[in-house]
Amino acid sequence: MADIDKDNVVDQEEVLHPKMVTVEIAGKKHQVPEGITMLKALWYTGQEVIRGVGCLGGFCGACATYYRTKDDPKVKTCLACQTSVHDGMSFSMMPPFPARKATYDLAVLTDPKQDLFNLYPEAPLCRNCNACTEACPQKIDVREGVWRAVFGDFKAVSEMFMDCVMCGMCAPVCIADIAPSLVAVYASRAQGVHFTEKPSRLAHRIKEIEDGRFADEWNRVLAMNEQELTKACAELK
Amino acid sequence: MDIHKLQEIVHKTRDARRKQTMPKLSTAERDELIKKYHPDFRENAYRPIKFGPNEGEKTVRELAALLEGDSPVPADLDLTPTHTCDVLVVGGGGAGCAAALHAHAQGASVLFATKLRLGDSNTVMAQGGIQISVAAEDSPVTHFLDTLKGGHMKNDHALLKVMVEEGPSVAQWLLDLGVLFDRDADGNLHVKKGGGSSKPRLLTCSDYTGLEIMRVLKDEVLNRKIRMLEFSAAVELLSDGQGRCTGAVLQDLDNKRFIVVAAKTVILATGGIGRLHIQGFPTSNHYGATGDGLTMAYRMGAKLMHIDTFQYHPSGAVYPEQLAGALVTEGIRSEGGHLVNAKGERFVNELDTRDVVSSSIIRECKEGRGIRTMAGRVGVWLDTPLLDAEQGPGTIEKHFPAMVMQYDRFGVDISKDPVLIYPTLHYQNGGVQIDTQGESGVKGLFVAGEASGGLHGRNRLMGNSLLDLMVYGKRSGLTAAARSKAEPQGKLTLDHLKRFREVARKHGASASVVSPMLFPAYAKKD
Ligand SMILES: Cc1cc2nc3c(=O)[nH]c(=O)nc-3n(C[C@H](O)[C@H](O)[C@H](O)COP(=O)(O)OP(=O)(O)OC[C@H]3O[C@@H](n4cnc5c(N)ncnc54)[C@H](O)[C@@H]3O)c2cc1C
Ligand code: SF4
Numbered sequence: 001m002a003d004i005d006k007d008n009v010v011d012q013e014e015v016l017h018p019k020m021v022t023v024e025i026a027g028k029k030h031q032v033p034e035g036i037t038m039l040k041a042l043w044y045t046g047q048e049v050i051r052g053v054g055c056l057g058g059f060c061g062a063c064a065t066y067y068r069t070k071d072d073p074k075v076k077t078c079l080a081c082q083t084s085v086h087d088g089m090s091f092s093m094m095p096p097f098p099a100r101k102a103t104y105d106l107a108v109l110t111d112p113k114q115d116l117f118n119l120y121p122e123a124p125l126c127r128n129c130n131a132c133t134e135a136c137p138q139k140i141d142v143r144e145g146v147w148r149a150v151f152g153d154f155k156a157v158s159e160m161f162m163d164c165v166m167c168g169m170c171a172p173v174c175i176a177d178i179a180p181s182l183v184a185v186y187a188s189r190a191q192g193v194h195f196t197e198k199p200s201r202l203a204h205r206i207k208e209i210e211d212g213r214f215a216d217e218w219n220r221v222l223a224m225n226e227q228e229l230t231k232a233c234a235e236l237k
Numbered sequence: 238m239d240i241h242k243l244q245e246i247v248h249k250t251r252d253a254r255r256k257q258t259m260p261k262l263s264t265a266e267r268d269e270l271i272k273k274y275h276p277d278f279r280e281n282a283y284r285p286i287k288f289g290p291n292e293g294e295k296t297v298r299e300l301a302a303l304l305e306g307d308s309p310v311p312a313d314l315d316l317t318p319t320h321t322c323d324v325l326v327v328g329g330g331g332a333g334c335a336a337a338l339h340a341h342a343q344g345a346s347v348l349f350a351t352k353l354r355l356g357d358s359n360t361v362m363a364q365g366g367i368q369i370s371v372a373a374e375d376s377p378v379t380h381f382l383d384t385l386k387g388g389h390m391k392n393d394h395a396l397l398k399v400m401v402e403e404g405p406s407v408a409q410w411l412l413d414l415g416v417l418f419d420r421d422a423d424g425n426l427h428v429k430k431g432g433g434s435s436k437p438r439l440l441t442c443s444d445y446t447g448l449e450i451m452r453v454l455k456d457e458v459l460n461r462k463i464r465m466l467e468f469s470a471a472v473e474l475l476s477d478g479q480g481r482c483t484g485a486v487l488q489d490l491d492n493k494r495f496i497v498v499a500a501k502t503v504i505l506a507t508g509g510i511g512r513l514h515i516q517g518f519p520t521s522n523h524y525g526a527t528g529d530g531l532t533m534a535y536r537m538g539a540k541l542m543h544i545d546t547f548q549y550h551p552s553g554a555v556y557p558e559q560l561a562g563a564l565v566t567e568g569i570r571s572e573g574g575h576l577v578n579a580k581g582e583r584f585v586n587e588l589d590t591r592d593v594v595s596s597s598i599i600r601e602c603k604e605g606r607g608i609r610t611m612a613g614r615v616g617v618w619l620d621t622p623l624l625d626a627e628q629g630p631g632t633i634e635k636h637f638p639a640m641v642m643q644y645d646r647f648g649v650d651i652s653k654d655p656v657l658i659y660p661t662l663h664y665q666n667g668g669v670q671i672d673t674q675g676e677s678g679v680k681g682l683f684v685a686g687e688a689s690g691g692l693h694g695r696n697r698l699m700g701n702s703l704l705d706l707m708v709y710g711k712r713s714g715l716t717a718a719a720r721s722k723a724e725p726q727g728k729l730t731l732d733h734l735k736r737f738r739e740v741a742r743k744h745g746a747s748a749s750v751v752s753p754m755l756f757p758a759y760a761k762k763d
């Protein structure tokens with residue numbers, strides 16, 4: 001990659017002053033380069049990771065991890081593929097947590113806001129401890145979401161939990177055995193299925209296709225030879 | 238130099254750039270640019286495949302080695318099945334979920350196996366949206382032509398026509414499952430304009446379209462109590478000895494044991510190849526994107542298509558290093574974000590197709606107008622603050638929460654600072670050749686989603702992949718279910734593998750490469 005002007009080089013602290021730091025991974029101390037992600041730190045120490053890695057992009061929640069920074073007693077949560085390591089950090093991946101998921105057929109539910117209490121009877125027993133909100137690496141106000149679901153404001157739930165990566169970190173901390181993200185998926189889907197307007201233009205388009213409204217245009221286009229097609233494509237604006 | 242100092246030129250030139258319009262290139266100019274700079278045209282990255290259904294055709298070295306690779310399964314494996322089913326679906330991304338749900342709805346007994354957890358996939362990361370022609374000024378025919386143009390006219394017309402025509406009913410299916418697409422004030426589906434498309438056609442769920450679809454499909458798969466095997470990777474297919482696919486061998490990743498599955502039909506929905514790091518590129522793909530479906534189908538005798546072309550998404554993150562390769566959504570450019578070189582100039586119409594935009598970024602960097610990082614990467618600026626400048630403060634935060642969070646974790650505020658980007662290995666344009674029912678050249682073997690090929694030609698248009706998954710996931714699921722009712726379970730043999738091994742030996746293939754690869758070898762060995 002040729003001559004990039006020397007002035008056009010971004011300083012990177014970790015390259016300017018490369019440094020090895022000590023971190024504790026699942027109770028064992030290791031030396032790893034400062035600033036790499038926790039997942040890369042695991043690889044750096046020679047560990048194959050299968051449980052605990054998925055998208056590597058911060059979307060799937062597979063890499064849910066507990067960590068603590070040097071001398072701070074507070075244990076925090078994060079996504080290991082999106083968090084860098086610093087000296088004195090301790091971290092462990094979260095084991096799969098056996099939360100109960102209710103099963104349902106949304107299409108046949110007649111009163112989804114009431115049905116919530118049959119499917120997740122623990123939901124209204126929230127004791128407001130706020131542990132779930134503190135545990136959420138996506139910074140969702142989880143506690144508030146649980147209450148909104150209980151009070152039937154499914155629209156708010158669906159908006160609040162759009163960022164939810166289903167990492168499940170809000171479940172193990174709940175003293176009322178609620179799995180908030182599962183309650184939220186139910187409420188969001190119910191919002192979509194039962195309480196959201198049916199888009200009329202979409203229905204119209206489906207009907208147009210069924211009625212063969214585009215048949216002539218198809219015939220014209222599909223009869224074109226390569227040259228004519230190229231021309232038709234070039235004319236698209 | 239300090240990154241903020243380098244960014245000054247982007248801030249300084251912003252107002253002047255806002256007045257500028259970048260022309261789209263003519264077909265001849267596009268072709269020339271791509272030939273000169275696109276990684277698909279780097280001769281020495283390619284070699285002919287030595288044997289098998291695509292013998293003599295060229296593909297990248299990384300993939301050729303795997304296609305010619307040996308199976309981990311011993312010839313004398315005991316083939317007494319552990320599981321029996323009508324339809325075995327392999328791969329828990331969007332295509333796999335759609336296939337499993339549709340097959341199950343037809344009353345077929347479905348076994349659903351996946352390498353990681355259900356949903357850990359490329360699908361979950363899709364941010365840009367799904368293309369479906371719902372706007373009044375749009376039509377399936379225009380969608381067809383746009384896609385053809387993007388694919389350099391090499392798309393399979395029949396596959397493509399089916400996809401664009403079934404798009405609207407797929408949108409309906411997703412709505413009926415509770416997917417919350419963005420809406421206009423009048424309740425209609427909101428459509429955005431995507432790169433390479435002549436009409437606004439992208440349906441979105443803020444910048445979490447893939448996550449929202451995946452959350453819903455995953456929940457539905459669990460609700461339907463479909464038999465699931467997680468952390469179970471397919472490593473070989475089974476045949477009846479006469480060229481029909483009759484099942485697969487999986488490997489339980491917790492104890493490494495083989496699991497034999499007798500299936501009347503098999504649907505491979507194993508996704509793409511980003512983690513092969515073709516030509517040393519970083520990638521936007523998930524951990525399991527190692528082309529497993531291609532190698533298994535190839536050994537079984539299925540022909541592959543367009544496997545010499547890959548999509549390098551124009552905007553992969555370059556800085557901070559922790560994000561290297563991660564996708565910076567195209568939405569930023571769709572909403573008007575500029576690409577800016579080290580001199581503060583725009584150099585391409587940001588909404589041109591991905592191959593054109595990527596090639597032009599590579600050109601800028603090759604010719605010295607890029608910005609280098611000390612970690613050895615190079616890139617150009619994507620002017621994210623421009624969006625707030627154009628559409629008012631808070632625009633970025635409102636429309637791109639996922640991207641804001643992604644950078645915020647590393648202390649970068651994208652509404653104030655432009656970001657550095659360079660093409661990242663993103664998508665496998667080709668794959669296993671299929672017909673309009675999703676069936677490969679091997680009877681009983683279906684392929685859906687990114688693992689299949691033909692539909693997208695030589696360059697996939699943004700937003701068309703999610704639609705592909707839903708349409709061909711559905712079609713393969715329905716056809717496989719119907720087939721399973723009509724036909725008995727065939728014999729289970731590894732005859733195709735024995736034949737493949739003989740041919741491989743004749744060609745002197747090295748038995749040291751074992752495929753499928755399953756995961757990239759990132760763990761440090763020494
Ligand atoms: C970051 C990113 C953003 C994107 N944005 C968009 C977008 O906005 N719009 C759009 O249309 N497209 C987008 N794409 C492309 C699109 O998301 C993918 O092409 C599509 O999701 C692929 O779906 P799939 O079901 O075929 O594969 P995947 O979703 O990748 O799923 C494949 C599954 O198969 C599993 N698997 C793999 N090998 C095996 C094996 N041997 N045995 C068992 N299981 C196996 C994997 O673990 C995975 O779960 C994006 C892609 C990426 C990476
Ligand atoms: S709401 Fe729960 S599952 Fe969702 S991201 Fe937050 S902690 Fe994870």
Ligand code: SF4
Nearest residue numbers: 126127129130132174
């Ligand atoms: S952790 Fe449980 S009890 Fe506490 S606020 Fe959250 S849902 Fe309520």
Ligand code: FES
Nearest residue numbers: 054055056061081
């Ligand atoms: S691996 Fe998917 S969020 Fe980290």
